[in-house]
Amino acid sequence: MKPDSSLSDVIAALQSGRTTASKLTKAYLARIKAYDRGGPRLNAVREVNPDALMIARSLDGLKPSATRPLAGVPILLKDNIATGDKQHTTGGSLALKDARARDDATLVKQLRAAGAVILGKVNLTEFANILSVDMPSGYSSIGGQVKNAYAPDLRDERGIPVVLPGGSSAGSGVSVAAGLCAAAIGTETSGSLLSPATQSGLVTVKPTVGLISRAGVLPISHSQDTAGPLTRTVRDAAILLNVLAARDPLDLATRGLKRPADYTAGLDKDALRGARIGLPSDPGDPLNDAYFGKLPARAKTVMSRAFEALQDLGATLVRANIPTAGWIGGPGTTMNVLNTNPLSPRKGQLATPPIVFLYEFKHDLGLYLRDWATGTRMKKLADIVAFNKAHARKALRFGQDLALAAEATRGDLSELEYRSARAMDLLAAKTRGLDPYFRQHKLDAVIFPAAHGAAIAAKPGYPSVQVPAGFVSGVEGRPTPRYPIGLTFSGPAWSEARLLRLAYAFEQATNARHPPPGLPAL
Numbered sequence: 001m002k003p004d005s006s007l008s009d010v011i012a013a014l015q016s017g018r019t020t021a022s023k024l025t026k027a028y029l030a031r032i033k034a035y036d037r038g039g040p041r042l043n044a045v046r047e048v049n050p051d052a053l054m055i056a057r058s059l060d061g062l063k064p065s066a067t068r069p070l071a072g073v074p075i076l077l078k079d080n081i082a083t084g085d086k087q088h089t090t091g092g093s094l095a096l097k098d099a100r101a102r103d104d105a106t107l108v109k110q111l112r113a114a115g116a117v118i119l120g121k122v123n124l125t126e127f128a129n130i131l132s133v134d135m136p137s138g139y140s141s142i143g144g145q146v147k148n149a150y151a152p153d154l155r156d157e158r159g160i161p162v163v164l165p166g167g168s169s170a171g172s173g174v175s176v177a178a179g180l181c182a183a184a185i186g187t188e189t190s191g192s193l194l195s196p197a198t199q200s201g202l203v204t205v206k207p208t209v210g211l212i213s214r215a216g217v218l219p220i221s222h223s224q225d226t227a228g229p230l231t232r233t234v235r236d237a238a239i240l241l242n243v244l245a246a247r248d249p250l251d252l253a254t255r256g257l258k259r260p261a262d263y264t265a266g267l268d269k270d271a272l273r274g275a276r277i278g279l280p281s282d283p284g285d286p287l288n289d290a291y292f293g294k295l296p297a298r299a300k301t302v303m304s305r306a307f308e309a310l311q312d313l314g315a316t317l318v319r320a321n322i323p324t325a326g327w328i329g330g331p332g333t334t335m336n337v338l339n340t341n342p343l344s345p346r347k348g349q350l351a352t353p354p355i356v357f358l359y360e361f362k363h364d365l366g367l368y369l370r371d372w373a374t375g376t377r378m379k380k381l382a383d384i385v386a387f388n389k390a391h392a393r394k395a396l397r398f399g400q401d402l403a404l405a406a407e408a409t410r411g412d413l414s415e416l417e418y419r420s421a422r423a424m425d426l427l428a429a430k431t432r433g434l435d436p437y438f439r440q441h442k443l444d445a446v447i448f449p450a451a452h453g454a455a456i457a458a459k460p461g462y463p464s465v466q467v468p469a470g471f472v473s474g475v476e477g478r479p480t481p482r483y484p485i486g487l488t489f490s491g492p493a494w495s496e497a498r499l500l501r502l503a504y505a506f507e508q509a510t511n512a513r514h515p516p517p518g519l520p521a522l
Helices: 007-016 021-037 052-058 106-113 170-177 194-200 234-244 252-256 297-312 355-371 381-390 401-407 416-441 454-458 496-510
Strands: 045-048 074-078 117-122 183-188 203-206 226-231 276-279 316-319 445-449 464-472 483-490
Touching (some): 007 021, 007 234, 021 074, 052 117, 074 170, 117 170, 170 194, 194 203, 203 234, 203 454, 203 496, 234 464, 234 496, 297 445, 355 381, 355 416, 416 445, 445 496, 464 496, 483 496
Parallel strands (some): 074 183
Antiparallel strands (some): 203 226, 203 464, 445 483
């Protein structure tokens, strides 16, 4: 098998007998050793499952089937997804270095039931990027810094990658891009799947909140958290959604789940013909061109080519900006936090993180530590803050200003400002933003560059599907190797099947994904 083989190709090879679960697992483990622990030292994988090879051997007699579609397929998990085995679940926090979980997260049970080999846990931005302002994507106190596989050697004067891996699901993205697994699972609150997908040239589905159970996922915000796949192709992502999309009594958000029997069934190269696609970039309204208008020149060039491809495929592009009251955000939805990150170029300035994230983080983390975590003395956010302070040299390279702001809340979500902020998020992004935008223009989807539309879709819990669109180079005037940029299709709740169809047609016509150079087969 080629290291860049798609999940579909891996399944086909297992079905035909050209490879086995144990051979695949050995190959990926060798690749992790060569390129993650050695060579460019990508540092994507935090911990290899010590039982991975034993599990793979137990599956050698099975082939992928309708009942076990992933039999023998090695999958990596973001290290905020609980596994009730020998692996740790740390969220990237040194304070949780000994933590394990009482049980598998629901999505892990689904993967195992489908026959997947859980290969290990991957690094992430610590606590999924709610520890400190301006923490680099892919950094955590326990795992260190994940590198972008397209520019692994380029760092700035602070030792931070110039081309970031994207986060918070950095390790998930880099591990798939570098061929360290067949596919990976990440999570998103706002941008944490879309960002690593664009930076690593991958496909992702950020699902409707409630499509995939969050039970057993170390949280930020129950209002917006979701898990999702990071894969090399749209079909691969659809295959994983077939396994993961299910109701779960442990996650009430899944009660209203709507899904087709098979997400792969509708994939069609002609799916864009006749589709109406919102393009929120109206040259006659430059002040509201919030997503495409300020892109760097190279990114604008890639997006222009994407527009042409969409039109060539028969789509109608509706150039219309999202109303100001939608994209600008509702009143009282952010909190002023003093940036005390010692390595931030904006140290001493006010940051404005979402109120909902900070208030829900303290509350939701406490529930996770109570109900899921074992092997740790950390019982609440205050314990983690205190541990970090006591071990500041190792734990607080970038500070913990966001965690301190979260800890200052009551933790029971009783505050009026929290309830108001959540209502205003929905009023802006949903009621005044995307809902009337879709209705007025009769759209099948709206497109955004890279992860720039993450927030407006994430606040109402709406889905997005991203596919590679091309390559750019340079970061803030500094020359870099070429690295990927993606195109995101977003839609209303439960529209994943439609978005996958549209993304598939674009992917098949453009073939914009190319694996990182310098990482050959072993």
